[in-house]
Amino acid sequence: MMSINLSKSxxxxxxxxxxxxxxxxxxxKFLLQSFNSNxxxxxxxxxxxPLSISSAALTKEQIQYPQEKNRNHDTQLFDxxxxxxxxxxxxxxxxxxxxxxxxxxxxxxxxRYTLLAGGKRIRPMYCIAACELVGGDESVAMPTxxxxxxxxxxxxxxDDLPCMDNDDLRRGKPANHKVFGEDITVLAxxxxxxxxFHHIATKSTGVSYGRIVRVILELAKCIGAEGLFGGxxxxxxxxxxxxxxxxxxxxIHVLKSAxxxxxxxxxxxxxxxxxxxxxxxxxxxxxxxxxxxQVVDDILDVTKSSKELGKTAGKxxxxxxxxxxxxxxxxxxxxxxxxxxxxxxxxxxGFDSRKVAPLIALANYLVRLMD
Numbered sequence: 001m002m003s004i005n006l007s008k009s010x011x012x013x014x015x016x017x018x019x020x021x022x023x024x025x026x027x028x029k030f031l032l033q034s035f036n037s038n039x040x041x042x043x044x045x046x047x048x049x050p051l052s053i054s055s056a057a058l059t060k061e062q063i064q065y066p067q068e069k070n071r072n073h074d075t076q077l078f079d080x081x082x083x084x085x086x087x088x089x090x091x092x093x094x095x096x097x098x099x100x101x102x103x104x105x106x107x108x109x110x111x112r113y114t115l116l117a118g119g120k121r122i123r124p125m126y127c128i129a130a131c132e133l134v135g136g137d138e139s140v141a142m143p144t145x146x147x148x149x150x151x152x153x154x155x156x157x158x159d160d161l162p163c164m165d166n167d168d169l170r171r172g173k174p175a176n177h178k179v180f181g182e183d184i185t186v187l188a189x190x191x192x193x194x195x196x197f198h199h200i201a202t203k204s205t206g207v208s209y210g211r212i213v214r215v216i217l218e219l220a221k222c223i224g225a226e227g228l229f230g231g232x233x234x235x236x237x238x239x240x241x242x243x244x245x246x247x248x249x250x251x252i253h254v255l256k257s258a259x260x261x262x263x264x265x266x267x268x269x270x271x272x273x274x275x276x277x278x279x280x281x282x283x284x285x286x287x288x289x290x291x292x293x294q295v296v297d298d299i300l301d302v303t304k305s306s307k308e309l310g311k312t313a314g315k316x317x318x319x320x321x322x323x324x325x326x327x328x329x330x331x332x333x334x335x336x337x338x339x340x341x342x343x344x345x346x347x348x349x350g351f352d353s354r355k356v357a358p359l360i361a362l363a364n365y366l367v368r369l370m371d
Contacts, residue, residue: 078357080365084125087138091124092116094142095149098199110180110188111195115153117171122293122366123148123261127268129358130282133351136207136272143203144215144271147196148264151223154189154196155260161185169306193223207271215267222263231256235321244322250291257297258290265289265359281347288344289363292337296369298323299333341367 095115101108124145131141160167160175161182168178177185197216204212221227234252238244265286269279302325324333341363348356 078361080358080361083358083361084365087125087128088121090138090142091121091128091145091149094146098146098150099195106180106184107188107191110157110176110184111192113179114157114170114176114188115150115192117173119149119152119171121149122362123152123264125362126261126286126289126359127264129362130265130268130274130286131272132268133282133355133359134269134272134274134278136268140204140206140271141268144200144219144267145264147200147219148260148267150192150196150199151219152260154192155228157185157189157192204271211270211273214270218266218270219263222259227255227259227263231259239321241322244327246327249322249324249327253291253294254287257294258287261290261293262286278351281350285344285347285359288340288347289366292340292344292363293366295324295333295337295340296366298325299330299337300369302330337367 099108099111099115101112127145127148128138128141132138156170157176159165160170161177168175170176176188180188197219200212200216200219204215223229231252231254235256238248238252262283265282266279269282274282301323324336328336344363345360348359
């Protein structure tokens with residue numbers, strides 16, 4: 001029986017943002033190693049956003065708190081349903097106000113189509129919850145929370161293209177390129193990327209310029225060659241490989257899938273005025289949750305239907321991708337998720353138990369999606 005030894009894999013890795021460059025090369029070592037493959041690499045291959053829902057707004061009836069015994073009494077008393085209902089609707093209202101339909105009409109319609117197509121808004125909620133945990137307000141975090149969701153939206157727009165993962169369905173609706181065409185989708189995705197940084201720079205209030213610059217730098221790294229895009233290239237190079245190790249698969253998804261969740265939490269902590277120590281503890285928490293997010297998505301891909309997922313199920317199997325269930329089985333993958341959640345909660349032990357309740361409840365909610 002295969003055992004999962006976290007101590008020898010991703011848990012001991014330093015943050016991708018804190019590793020000093022020990023060579024003169026500007027290309028990260030992990031990317032140089034990936035190019036040893038004879039397989040051609042498309043730089044436009046983007047990260048696959050998991051765990052979507054098809055409705056544009058949530059009702060309280062749609063939100064069910066995970067029925068799991070929490071280790072902390074304050075978390076048990078936390079009203080997660082009301083919290084998520086309020087935060088999701090606040091984020092949706094803010095997103096709706098960020099981009100209006102103006103010239104060029106088709107470009108802005110395409111940008112709004114995916115951005116407002118629904119979703120659990122997990123990343124914006126993590127950003128806001130982290131900000132509030134260290135003493136900040138929702139209003140301080142909201143522009144950055146919206147920017148993170150813009151990046152998530154543009155990633156799925158590109159990911160669904162025929163030259164990428166070739167999917168016609170996203171969040172229970174036709175993919176962006178099926179409505180607007182591939183050319184408009186590519187341009188709209190790039191427009192969203194540019195606008196996300198513009199939105200942070202121009203709409204952030206109640207926070208120093210120094211923190212705003214730090215937020216922009218952090219977010220840029222999270223989606224660049226040392227984060228989301230770099231992880232996607234590693235994932236591309238691994239397709240069809242028969243000898244992908246658990247450590248290699250973890251490393252891919254720490255970059256490809258966990259990076260944006262990690263950034264969401266870290267950005268919120270920066271904006272809220274968290275200390276360097278608090279920010280690093282929250283970074284470690286978020287990296288655990290981000291990796292578990294991908295493992296859960298892998299499990300759902302083989303256990304749920306396309307209707308339940310709002311996207312085409314079973315695509316990883318068809319594409320011969322190495323996933324956690326393929327490598328270690330579904331049950332071991334589930335064990336891995338719970339191990340990651342426990343590790344994540346341990347990193348929050350130094351915070352006020354009442355203030356940390358939203359982060360723990362969000363982690364539980366995410367994990368219970370696989371059941």
